[in-house]
Amino acid sequence: MYSKFDYEWRIFIVRSLMCYLVLSLILKSLSWFQTRSPSKAASMFSGTQEKCATCGKTAYPLEKVTVESQAYHKSCFKCSHGGCPITPSNYAALEGILYCKHHFAQLFKEKGSYNHLIKSASMKRAAAASVPEA
Numbered sequence: 001m002y003s004k005f006d007y008e009w010r011i012f013i014v015r016s017l018m019c020y021l022v023l024s025l026i027l028k029s030l031s032w033f034q035t036r037s038p039s040k041a042a043s044m045f046s047g048t049q050e051k052c053a054t055c056g057k058t059a060y061p062l063e064k065v066t067v068e069s070q071a072y073h074k075s076c077f078k079c080s081h082g083g084c085p086i087t088p089s090n091y092a093a094l095e096g097i098l099y100c101k102h103h104f105a106q107l108f109k110e111k112g113s114y115n116h117l118i119k120s121a122s123m124k125r126a127a128a129a130s131v132p133e134a
């Protein structure tokens with residue numbers, strides 16, 4: 001036989017358990033915000049990192065490749081001299097322009113210096129900038 005007191009005691013236990021669960025959930029979400037917000041703020045302040053260095057458009061996390069704190073679209077992260085596939089661990093970059101190691105070495109051998117590469121890179125950029133808007 002349960003007395004009325006027993007019944008109320010059980011209700012009290014259940015309520016405090018639920019309170020504890022809700023509180024721990026709130027605390028968890030609070031600590032989640034606290035750990036997440038600094039990186040969120042940092043990425044907001046360094047907004048240029050979220051722009052693709054090749055096409056200048058915003059690179060969202062899912063389609064982004066980050067190399068040396070510079071962001072690229074996965075589709076833009078390729079050799080600018082022939083579109084060869086490159087990976088973050090196997091590429092060459094000059095003045096923010098990407099090359100595969102093969103073409104980088106080839107162009108360097110052809111011209112004997114990096115000046116040609118820089119020139120063609122800046123020409124590519126100028127051409128991209130002067131594309132008329134549709």
Ligand SMILES: [Zn+2]
Binds near residue numbers: 052053055056057
């Ligand atoms: Zn891009």
Ligand SMILES: [Zn+2]
Binds near residue numbers: 082083084099102
């Ligand atoms: Zn290449």
